[in-house]
Amino acid sequence: MTKVKYPQKRNYRQRAHSNPLSDHSFEYPLTPEVMDWTKLYPRFKPENEVKFCDIGCGYGGLLVTLSPMFPDTYMVGFEIRVKVSDYVNDRFLALRQDNEVYHNAGVIRTNAMKYLPNFFRKGQLEKMFILYPDPHFKKCKHKWRIVSEGLLAEYAYVLKVGGLVYTVSDVKEVHDWMVEHFTNFPLFERYDPSAEDKAAQVLIGSTEEGKKVLRNKGQSWTAIFRRVEDPYQVN
Amino acid sequence: MSVLHFDKHTNSFLLGVAGNLYQLCENRAKLLVKCGEVPDPGEKGEPVKKGEKAPRAEGPAYITGVATCGGCVAVISNNKVVETFDGDFQRVASTVAIKRPTSVQVTDKNVVISDKAGDAYSYNTDLTDRKYLLGHVSVVMDMVLSPDLQFLVTCDRDEKIRISHFPNCYNIHSYLLGHQEYVLKVLLLSPNLLVSVGGDQKVILWDLGTRKPLQTLNSPQDDYITVSYTEPYLLACNTRHVTVYKLTDNTLAQTSQLVTDHDIVDIATSDAHVALLTREPKLELYQFSGGVLSGKIEVEGEIDLSQCKDSALPEKKKVVRTAGFAEYFERKRKRIEEENLKEESKQAHLKG
Numbered sequence: 050m051t052k053v054k055y056p057q058k059r060n061y062r063q064r065a066h067s068n069p070l071s072d073h074s075f076e077y078p079l080t081p082e083v084m085d086w087t088k089l090y091p092r093f094k095p096e097n098e099v100k101f102c103d104i105g106c107g108y109g110g111l112l113v114t115l116s117p118m119f120p121d122t123y124m125v126g127f128e129i130r131v132k133v134s135d136y137v138n139d140r141f142l143a144l145r146q147d148n149e150v151y152h153n154a155g156v157i158r159t160n161a162m163k164y165l166p167n168f169f170r171k172g173q174l175e176k177m178f179i180l181y182p183d184p185h186f187k188k189c190k191h192k193w194r195i196v197s198e199g200l201l202a203e204y205a206y207v208l209k210v211g212g213l214v215y216t217v218s219d220v221k222e223v224h225d226w227m228v229e230h231f232t233n234f235p236l237f238e239r240y241d242p243s244a245e246d247k248a249a250q251v252l253i254g255s256t257e258e259g260k261k262v263l264r265n266k267g268q269s270w271t272a273i274f275r276r277v278e279d280p281y282q283v284n
Numbered sequence: 285m286s287v288l289h290f291d292k293h294t295n296s297f298l299l300g301v302a303g304n305l306y307q308l309c310e311n312r313a314k315l316l317v318k319c320g321e322v323p324d325p326g327e328k329g330e331p332v333k334k335g336e337k338a339p340r341a342e343g344p345a346y347i348t349g350v351a352t353c354g355g356c357v358a359v360i361s362n363n364k365v366v367e368t369f370d371g372d373f374q375r376v377a378s379t380v381a382i383k384r385p386t387s388v389q390v391t392d393k394n395v396v397i398s399d400k401a402g403d404a405y406s407y408n409t410d411l412t413d414r415k416y417l418l419g420h421v422s423v424v425m426d427m428v429l430s431p432d433l434q435f436l437v438t439c440d441r442d443e444k445i446r447i448s449h450f451p452n453c454y455n456i457h458s459y460l461l462g463h464q465e466y467v468l469k470v471l472l473l474s475p476n477l478l479v480s481v482g483g484d485q486k487v488i489l490w491d492l493g494t495r496k497p498l499q500t501l502n503s504p505q506d507d508y509i510t511v512s513y514t515e516p517y518l519l520a521c522n523t524r525h526v527t528v529y530k531l532t533d534n535t536l537a538q539t540s541q542l543v544t545d546h547d548i549v550d551i552a553t554s555d556a557h558v559a560l561l562t563r564e565p566k567l568e569l570y571q572f573s574g575g576v577l578s579g580k581i582e583v584e585g586e587i588d589l590s591q592c593k594d595s596a597l598p599e600k601k602k603v604v605r606t607a608g609f610a611e612y613f614e615r616k617r618k619r620i621e622e623e624n625l626k627e628e629s630k631q632a633h634l635k636g
C-alpha cells in the first residue's frame with residue numbers, strides 16, 4: 050500500500066494579508082439553493098446542510114480537530130488566500146485517504162465579508178468560529194476587520210437563534226474590540242458555555258495560529274456569543 | 285441617484301440640476317432654491333463624537349438626490365451636504381454627511397441617507413441625532429423605504445439587494461440574490477413586488493414573498509439606466525429608450541417604446557405625465573396615457589443642464605480577474621512532481 054502524501058505547507062505560502070474589500074474573482078453560488086456541496090463533500094446528501102463555519106480558517110487546524118468530534122455535522126472553512134485554502138483542501142483529501150473520518154470537513158476560497166448569504170440561508174448555521182483574526186491595527190484599516198457593526202448583522206442573519214459565535218484572539222485590543230461590538234449588538238449576547246460544550250474546549254491550541262501563541266507562551270482571550278431574538282419592540 | 289422626482293403633495297415634478305432645485309408645475313419650470321450650500325460649522329452641524337473631526341464638504345455642489353414625504357423635502361448633494369425643506373421649500377436644516385451620500389429617503393419623522401462607504405444613517409428631520417442603521421461592504425447605490433415604514437431595501441455595488449427591518453436595520457429580513465453585477469436601483473411596486481435594475485443589463489421583478497424573480501427583462505439595447513412606476517405601468521430606461529410595460533397578474537407586458545434624441549439621465553412619472561431628464565436639451569415632458577408616451581409638451585422657463593455632469597452616474601463595476609491562479613497551480617504541480625522524483629530516487633538509492 051502506498052503511503053498517503055500529506056501537503057507540505059512550504060508549497061502553499063502566501064503573503065499574510067489580502068485586501069478583503071477589493072474585487073477579487075471568487076467562485077460563489079448565486080443563491081444557497083444552487084450551491085453544490087458534493088464537490089466539497091463527496092458523501093453529502095441532499096438532506097444535509099453545513100452547520101459550522103470557520104471564518105478565516107487559515108491552515109485548517111480547527112476543522113481537523115472538530116471533524117472527528119462532530120462526525121455527523123458538515124463544517125466548512127472560509128479562507129481568502131488561494132494558496133492557504135488550497136493547502137487545507139489537499140490536507141482534507143489526504144486525511145480522508147488515511148481515515149474513515151474527515152468526510153464532513155472542507156474549505157472554500159472566498160471572501161467571508163461578502164458572500165455569506167450566497168452560501169447559507171437565513172438561520173442555517175449553528176456555530177461560527179472567528180479565531181485569531183487579522184488584527185489590522187491602523188485605524189484606517191479597521192474597516193478590514195472581520196468583526197464590525199455592519200458585518201455582525203450578516204453573521205446574525207446566517208446564524209440560527211441560539212447559535213454560537215466563538216472568538217479567540219492573542220491581541221487584547223482585538224479581543225476587546227470583538228467583545229465590545231458583539232455585546233453592543235442587539236442580536237448577540239455574551240455567553241458562558243456549559244461544560245458539555247465540546248467545541249469550547251478545543252478553541253485554543255487547535256489552530257496553527259493558536260499553537261504558535263502557545264509555543265511563544267503568549268496569552269489567548271476567548272469570548273463566546275449567542276444569537277438571540279430581536280429585542281426590538283414597536284412602541 | 286434620483287434627481288427627478290414626482291412629489292404627490294404638490295402634484296409637481298421636482299428636479300435637481302447642478303446646485304438648483306426646480307419645480308415643474310404643469311409645463312412651467314421655476315427655480316425653487318439653491319442647494320448644496322455648506323452650513324455654518326458649529327451652528328447645527330453634524331453631531332460629532334469626542335475626538336472625531338467634523339466632516340467637511342468636498343467637491344462641487346450638484347444635487348444627487350431628492351425625496352419628499354408629505355410636506356417634507358430632503359435633498360442630498362455631491363459635496364456631502366444634506367438639507368431639508370418644508371412644504372413651502374423653506375430650508376429647515378442642513379448638515380454635512382460623514383461620507384458622500386448616494387441616496388435619500390424621507391418620512392415625516394426621519395431622513396435616511398446611504399453613502400459611498402456602504403453605510404446608511406437616519407436623522408431627525410431637523411438633521412440632528414444621527415443614527416447608524418446598517419453597513420454594506422461596498423457602495424450603497426440606492427435604497428427605498430416601504431410605505432408602511434417596516435422595511436428598508438438597500439442595493440449595492442456588488443450584486444446584493446438587502447431587505448432590513450426598519451428602524452431596527454441590524455435585523456436583516458432577507459436578501460434578493462439574482463443580479464450578476466452591481467444593482468443600480470430598487471423600486472417597490474406594491475407590498476409584495478419589487479423591481480431592481482442591474483449592471484448586468486437586467487431588470488428583475490421580484491416576489492417579496494418567495495424572494496424569487498418573477499420575471500427578468502433583458503435589455504435588447506444596452507445598459508438599463510433607471511425605472512419608474514405609475515400604476516400599472518413600469519417605464520424602463522436604456523440610454524436612449526423608454527420602454528413601457530403594463531403590470532397585470534404579476535407579469536410585465538410591453539405596451540410601447542419611445543426613442544429619445546439624447547441620453548437619458550433620469551425619469552419620473554405622474555399618472556398623466558412623464559418627465560425625462562436627458563443630457564442635452566434639458567428636460568422633456570410627455571403626456572402619458574394608456575401606457576403610451578405621446579404629445580411632447582414644451583417646457584417653459586430656463587433650466588440649465590450644462591453643469592450636470594456625468595459624474596452623478598455610477599462608474600461601471602470593473603471585474604478584476606486575479607491573475608496568476610493558473611500559474612500558481614502550475615508551479616505547485618511542478619514542485620510536488622520534483623519532490624516526488626527526488627523521493628523516488630532516494631528510495632531507489634537506498635534499495636540499490
Ligand SMILES: C[S@@+](CC[C@H](N)C(=O)[O-])C[C@H]1O[C@@H](n2cnc3c(N)ncnc32)[C@H](O)[C@@H]1O
Pocket residue numbers: 065067069104105106107108109110127128129130133159160161162179180181182183195256257258259
Ligand atoms: C491570523 S489568520 C488565523 C487563521 C486561523 N483561524 C488560525 O487560528 O490559525 C487569519 C486568516 O483569516 C483570513 N482572512 C482574512 N480576511 C478574510 C476574509 N474576508 N474572508 C476569508 N478569510 C479571511 C486570512 O487570510 C488568514 O488566513
